[in-house]
Amino acid sequence: MPDVVAEYTEQLIDQLREMILIREFETRVSSLFEDNELPGFVHLCLGQEAVATGACWAIDDDDFITSTHRGHGHSIAKGLEPDRMMAELFGKETGYCGGKSGSMHIADVDQGMLGANGIVGAGPSLAAGAGLSIDQSDDDRVCLSFFGEGAMAEGVVHESMNLAGVRDLPVVFICENNQYGEMTPAEDQHNVDGFEARGEAYGMPAETIDGMSVHEVYEATAEAVERARNGGGPSLIICETYRYHGHYEGDPMTYRTEEEVEQWRERDPITTLEKSLVESNNLDESDVEEIRAVASERIDEAVEFARDSDYPDEQAAFEGVYTEEI
Template identity: 50%
Template structure:
C-alpha cells in the first residue's frame, strides 16, 4: 500500500473524529439536546476518509442527508458543524441549514442534501466548471443505495459520461434506504454494473476496508485529474445507527448488526497499521483521545453560542433583493 505515514495519521484522526462526533450526537439527541432530523454516518467512516485522503481544498464534494462524515473528512470546522446542528448563529450556515444542509463552499463542500439523488447533477456542474476553466479539480459525488435508483443519478452519470467530466460517483451502499434493503429495491441487484452501461469504469469495493477504499479512490481521482472522465465506485458499507435519530430500527436483526460491527472499519485500520508496524498503539490512542477532546470542545462551543435572532430571518435569501418584499402585503411581522 502506497500511503505515507502522514496520510495514515490523518486518516485515523478523521475516522476517529467522525465516529466520536456521531456517537456524541447519538447520545445528545437521546438526551433531547438536538432539534430536527439527524442522520448519522457512524460505521461508514472509511468511505469518506478514503476518498477525501486524495482531495485538495479546491476539489469539490456533493453529499447526502447523511453528510457529517463527508464534511469532517473534507475539513469543515468541527465547531461550526456542531453549532449548526444545534441551530446556533455561529453555525457553518448561521443555523439556517442544520444537519441536513451543512456546507462550506470555501472548502469545496457543496452541501449535505436533503433530497435523495439531489447531488449527481450538481456534481456534474462542479465538474463542468473545472473542465471549462481548465483546472485539474475533481468532484466526488457521494450518494446512497437509495439514490442509485433515482433518475437524477442516471442523468448525472449520462451527462458526466457524455461530457467526460472529472467526477467520481461514489455509491455508499449501507444496506438500507431508510428501512428498505437494495435486495428489494435495486432491480438486478448489482449497483456497480449499472454504471458500466454509461461507458465508465465501475467497481464494487469493501467500503469497510479503509485501504481498499483508499486504493480505488486514488485511481479514480488520478483518472479524473488526468482528464480521462468519470468513474463509479460502489462502496459496500454499513450504517450503525438508524435512518435518523429516534429510529427504533425494527427492520434488521441484531445479529446482522453484530456481524458488521465485528468488521468495524476503525478497528480494522488499527489492527492493520499495528500489525504492519506503520503506526504505534500509543500514537493511535493519542489520536483517539484528541478526537474525543475536539468533539467535546465543539459541543461546548455550540452550547455556549448564541441563537439566531429575528434580524437573521430575512437575510441570505438573495444576494440582492428588496427586503420589504420578503414579507409582502402585511404590516405586522414577527
C-alpha cells in the same frame, strides 16, 4: 494488509485519526440528540467513516464534493471544523450556515463542500454542474459525489451520470451501499446484479470495493481522480459499507437483526486499522488511546463552542434568501 501498512504507515495513522474524530463527533451527536439538545433530525454515518476519509484523502483542497443527508463524515473529511458544524446542528449563528441548515444541509462553498442534502439523490446533479463548470473553465479540479444505493433508483442520478458520461466531466460518483435505503434492503429495491451496470450503461468505469477499508477506498478514488484530472471522464465507485445506527436517530430498526449488525461490526474500519497498526508495531495501545483522547477533547470543545454561541437574530431569517442584484 502488512505490506500496505509498511508502505503507507504515516498516511494510515492520519486516516485513523480522522476516522476516530468522525466517530467521536457522531457518537456525541447521538447522545446530544437523545438528551433533546439538538433540534430536527440527525442521520449518522457511524460505521461508514472509511468511505468519507479514504475518498477525501484522494482529492486536493480546491476540489469539490457533494454530500447526502448523512453528511457529517464527508464534511469533516473535507476539512470543515467540528465546532462550526456542531454549532450548525445546535441552530446557532456561528454555524456554517448561520444555524439555518441544521444537520442535513451543511455547506461551505469556500472549502469546496457544495452541500449536504435532504433530498435523496440531489447531490449528483450538483456534482455534474460543478463538473461542467470545471470543464468550461479549463482547470484540473474534480468533484466527488457521495450518494447512497437508495439514490440509484432516482431519475436525477441517472440523468447526472448520463450528462457526465456524454461530456466526459471530471466527476467521481461514490455510491455508499450501506445495504438499506431507509428501511428497505438494497436487493428489494434494485433488479440488477451489481451496481457496476449503472456506470457501464453511461460509458464510465465502475467497480465495487470494500467500503470498510479506508485504504481500498483511497486507492480506488485516487485512480478515478487521476483519470478525471487527465480528461478521462467520470467513474462510479460502489463502496460496500454499513451504518451501525438506524436510518435516523430513534429508528427502531425492526427491519434487521442484531446478529447482522454485529457481523458488520466485526469488520469495523477503525478497530481493524488499529489492530493492523498495533500488530505491525507502528502504534502501541497507548498511542491509540491518546488519539482517542485527543478526538474526545476536540469534540468537547466543539460542544462547548456550540452551547456558548448565540442563536441568530430573527432578522437573519430574511438574509441569504435572494442573491444580490447584478
